[in-house]
Every structure is written in structure tokens, then in C-alpha cells.
Amino acid sequence: MAKTNISIIGAGSAVFSLRLVSDLCKTVGLHGSKVTLMDIDESRLNSVHTLASRFTSEMNTELIFEKTTDLREAIKGSDFVINTALIGGHAFLDRMRSIGERHGYFRGIDSQEFNMVSDYYTLTNWNQLSHFLKVAQTMEELCPDAWLLQAANPVFEGTTLIRRNSRIKMVGFCHGHYDVFDVSEHLGLEKEHIDWQVAGVNHGIWMNRFRYKGEDAYPLLDRYIRESGQIQFKPKTPFNIQMSPASMEMYGFYGNMPIGDTVRNSGWKYHYNQETLEKWYGSPWGSPDSEPGWNWYKEQLGQITSATMGLAQAMTHFPQVSLATLISEGAKVFSGDVALEASRLYNPSEMSGEQHIPFIDAIVNDNKARFVVNVLNDGTIEGIEKDVAVEVPATVDSSGIHKEEISPKLPDRVIEWYLKPRVLRMEWALEAFMKRDPNLIVEILLKDPRTRSLEQAEAVVREIFGN
Numbered sequence: 407m408a409k410t411n412i413s414i415i416g417a418g419s420a421v422f423s424l425r426l427v428s429d430l431c432k433t434v435g436l437h438g439s440k441v442t443l444m445d446i447d448e449s450r451l452n453s454v455h456t457l458a459s460r461f462t463s464e465m466n467t468e469l470i471f472e473k474t475t476d477l478r479e480a481i482k483g484s485d486f487v488i489n490t491a492l493i494g495g496h497a498f499l500d501r502m503r504s505i506g507e508r509h510g511y512f513r514g515i516d517s518q519e520f521n522m523v524s525d526y527y528t529l530t531n532w533n534q535l536s537h538f539l540k541v542a543q544t545m546e547e548l549c550p551d552a553w554l555l556q557a558a559n560p561v562f563e564g565t566t567l568i569r570r571n572s573r574i575k576m577v578g579f580c581h582g583h584y585d586v587f588d589v590s591e592h593l594g595l596e597k598e599h600i601d602w603q604v605a606g607v608n609h610g611i612w613m614n615r616f617r618y619k620g621e622d623a624y625p626l627l628d629r630y631i632r633e634s635g636q637i638q639f640k641p642k643t644p645f646n647i648q649m650s651p652a653s654m655e656m657y658g659f660y661g662n663m664p665i666g667d668t669v670r671n672s673g674w675k676y677h678y679n680q681e682t683l684e685k686w687y688g689s690p691w692g693s694p695d696s697e698p699g700w701n702w703y704k705e706q707l708g709q710i711t712s713a714t715m716g717l718a719q720a721m722t723h724f725p726q727v728s729l730a731t732l733i734s735e736g737a738k739v740f741s742g743d744v745a746l747e748a749s750r751l752y753n754p755s756e757m758s759g760e761q762h763i764p765f766i767d768a769i770v771n772d773n774k775a776r777f778v779v780n781v782l783n784d785g786t787i788e789g790i791e792k793d794v795a796v797e798v799p800a801t802v803d804s805s806g807i808h809k810e811e812i813s814p815k816l817p818d819r820v821i822e823w824y825l826k827p828r829v830l831r832m833e834w835a836l837e838a839f840m841k842r843d844p845n846l847i848v849e850i851l852l853k854d855p856r857t858r859s860l861e862q863a864e865a866v867v868r869e870i871f872g873n
């Protein structure tokens with residue numbers, strides 16, 4: 407059992423905070439460690455701190471949770487820094503989206519070919535990219551040997567940006583690759599007999615290897631597609647789109663199955679309007695990135711934040727009542743998905759699936775495990791520049807990250823028609839940001855099918871960035 411120092415920046419995050427706290431409590435090898443929670447929103451910070459302290463005492467973990475609103479104080483002395491902060495919050499993203507829509511850009515100007523994910527802003531959220539650099543620079547000064555674990559989006563642009571501008575050790579994480587198991591479940595395959603790899607860039611990963619009991623499993627997928635062709639696709643949630651018509655079509659065109667958020671990150675052909683979205687991603691939402699789909703998601707996030715704050719308040723008012731009882735009582739008030747998430751958090755035998763805490767355990771305790779990581783390419787994917795962040799499988803142990811050889815290689819169609827254009831868009835966005843040049847954003851919009859005139863592109867950029 408090794409003690410280490412971990413700081414979580416943006417610790418009030420609806421998506422991550424309690425999952426990370428709960429994973430820490432369940433990771434015996436990290437018990438005794440110090441965890442510093444940092445957020446600028448004091449009420450969120452206090453709630454997460456109260457819950458974290460209670461989790462740790464009820465689960466007998468001896469983790470020490472501290473809290474601060476000061477970035478430098480959080481980072482000082484850290485061995486691992488997890489960044490989950492969203493600068494400006496969802497309110498900023500909504501405001502940018504609505505300005506874009508007023509100027510004729512359906513779903514806002516940050517929705518771009520191969521980057522449709524609604525909280526993955528690469529063009530307008532320069533504050534987020536600046537914050538990424540600020541975290542890395544502060545680490546260089548105060549804890550130069552520490553690891554930065556990047557959770558906040560955009561992970562692709564962010565990992566590339568930080569690794570090009572800082573010497574800090576860094577890895578980006580996403581959970582999209584787990585949809586490999588959604589594919590295999592639909593085919594009725596047993597998880598332990600699947601041999602798989604995914605490769606690409608964050609939110610643009612492709613299942614280059616798919617074998618079952620030693621045999622190529624792609625023919626099983628082809629048969630499934632032929633047989634299910636007549637059944638109308640009916641998603642259970644906006645995110646339940648791994649086996650959607652969009653995914654099947656992309657597989658047909660690119661030659662490998664797109665995995666996880668890659669299915670959302672298709673082209674405009676699938677995203678023109680709500681009707682098109684529903685055709686490809688199913689009704690009633692038409693993907694998480696439609697207006698109803700994204701509203702559904704924000705409602706879930708709102709419920710998680712309210713549940714976290716409500717639980718922390720209840721703990722203060724009823725200190726004698728156990729956390730398990732409070733969680734099960736609270737779960738009655740919230741939707742099924744939020745209630746399920748709450749019960750998982752407290753279940754000692756179930757990890758959240760986020761990779762951050764197992765990664766720390768692998769590094770600190772040599773608890774070797776397989777991860778899907780975002781790191782610089784350095785020749786792993788042929789045809790992609792060395793200094794571009796790719797998302798690939800790797801083994802991690804106390805000596806670091808060991809990327810797997812990508813075998814078989816990605817099809818040329820994926821490299822030439824998907825990854826290279828996506829990489830180019832990343833380069834454009836980073837250049838516009840580094841030069842703080844809104845004219846470059848106008849240039850990007852001139853290549854956008856929603857642009858009807860130069861005046862339209864200039865007007866939206868003027869309203870967002872000022873003159």
C-alpha cells in the first residue's frame with residue numbers, strides 16, 4: 407500500500423467527481439493517500455468534500471481529503487493531477503451554441519465535420535485551452551515529476567497542445583472504447599474470449615482488431631447487420647447508438663467499426679437537421695447531439711449535481727444515518743439512471759469504469775493493467791504525424807505506458823478520409839487559439855456547409871470574439 411498525493415481540478419464536475427472518489431475508496435493500494443479537491447465553485451466543492459470524507463470513513467479507507475479553491479495550493483506537491491474542469495461551465499457552451507444558431511449554424515459553430523460532440527468545443531472555448539496550459543505550466547513549476555491525467559474535453563486538442571508545449575508527463579482518458587462490449591454483446595459473444603483493439607484519435611477510434619476464440623469476428627458482425635437490417639432501430643437513451651444505422655453505414659464506408667463517440671462524430675450527411683439525425687440515430691432523440699438529446703443529458707447532469715448537494719446536506723442534518731441509507735432514500739427521488747449510478751458508487755465490488763484511478767494504481771503499485779490512452783503518436787499509427795495525440799491500447803505499470811503495436815493496421819480509408827481531415831481540423835483550431843486570431847475561425851467556417859456567405863461567417867465570429 408503506497409501513499410501518494412492526488413489533486414482533482416474541477417472536483418465539482420457532475421460527470422467525474424463522485425466516480426473518482428468512489429474508485430479511490432475501492433482501490434486498496436492507494437489507501438492512506440492524500441487527495442486535494444479543487445474547484446472555484448465553493449458550494450460544489452464543499453458538497454463533494456463532505457461526501458468524500460464520509461465515503462472514506464464508512465469504507466474504512468484512511469484516505470485524506472482536503473479542499474481548496476486555489477489552483478497552486480492544489481497542485482503543489484502532487485504526484486498526480488486530474489483535470490476535469492470545464493471553464494465557463496455548460497452555460498458558456500449553451501451561449502456559444504445559441505449565438506451560432508442565430509447566425510444559421512445548426513448546433514453552433516463548434517459542431518464540425520467529425521467533431522459533433524456537444525461539450526467538445528475546439529473553436530470558441532479558448533479559456534478552456536488556456537486553462538489546460540496553465541495547469542501544465544503550474545505543474546512544471548510546482549511538481550515537475552507529476553503526471554497530468556486529462557479528463558476535460560477536448561481531450562484530442564488538449565493532449566496535443568499540452569504535449570507540444572510542456573515537458574510534463576501526461577495522458578488523456580475517455581471511456582468511449584467500452585462500446586466494443588456493446589458490439590460483442592449484440593452478437594452474443596462472451597467478453598472473456600474477445601481479442602480487440604481500437605485505434606485513432608479521441609472520439610475517432612476504430613475497431614481494427616475484433617477476434618473471437620481465435621477467429622476473425624467481423625463476419626459475425628456482417629451476419630448480424632444482414633439479419634437485423636429490417637428491424638427498426640430504437641435506442642433506450644440518446645447515447646445508446648453504437649448499433650445505430652449511422653454506425654453500420656460508417657462501418658460500410660470506412661471498413662472498420664467506429665466505436666463509442668466516433669459514431670456521433672460522423673459527417674454532416676448524418677447531422678443536417680433533426681429529421682436526418684433521427685433517421686440515422688433513432689427516434690425520439692436522434693443522438694446525444696441533437697437539441698432533445700443534449701437536453702436529456704443536461705437534465706441528467708443537473709440531477710447528479712442536485713443529488714450530490716442534497717446528499718451532502720442530508721448528511722449534515724442527519725449525521726447518525728448511514729451513507730448507504732441516505733443513498734437508497736435519495737435514489738427514490740431521481741431518475742432510474744441517476745439512482746443506478748448512486749447505488750454503483752457505494753457498491754464496494756464495482757468500479758466506475760473511469761480509467762484514472764486504476765492508472766494511478768498501476769503506476770504507483772506496479773499493478774499492471776491494460777488501458778486505452780491518449781498520448782503522442784510517435785509512429786504508432788502509420789500515416790499520422792509523430793506529434794499528434796492518438797488514442798490506442800497500452801499496458802501500464804510502474805515503468806510507464808507501453809503502447810501496443812496496432813495490428814492489423816487501420817484501413818487506408820480510415821486514415822485518409824477520417825483521421826487526416828480530423829487532424830487537420832485540430833491543427834487549424836490550435837493555430838487559431840495559439841495566435842488568438844478570430845480571422846482563422848472565419849476561414850474554418852468558410853469550409854463549413856452551413857456557411858452561405860462571407861458576411862455570415864464574419865458576423866458570427868464578430869459576435870463571439872468581438873472586433
Ligand code: NAD
Nearest residue numbers: 416418419420421446447491492493525557558559580581
Ligand atoms: P461540470 O460543469 O459539471 O463540471 C466542471 C467543474 O469545473 C465545475 O464544478 C466547475 O465549477 C469547475 N470549474 C470551472 N472553472 C474552473 C476553474 N477555473 N478551476 C477549477 N474548476 C473550475 O462539467 P461536466 O459535465 O462534469 O464536464 C467536465 C469536463 O469533462 C468537460 O470538459 C466535459 O466535456 C468532460 N468530459 C470528459 C469525458 C471523458 O471521458 N474524457 C466524459 C464526459 C465529460
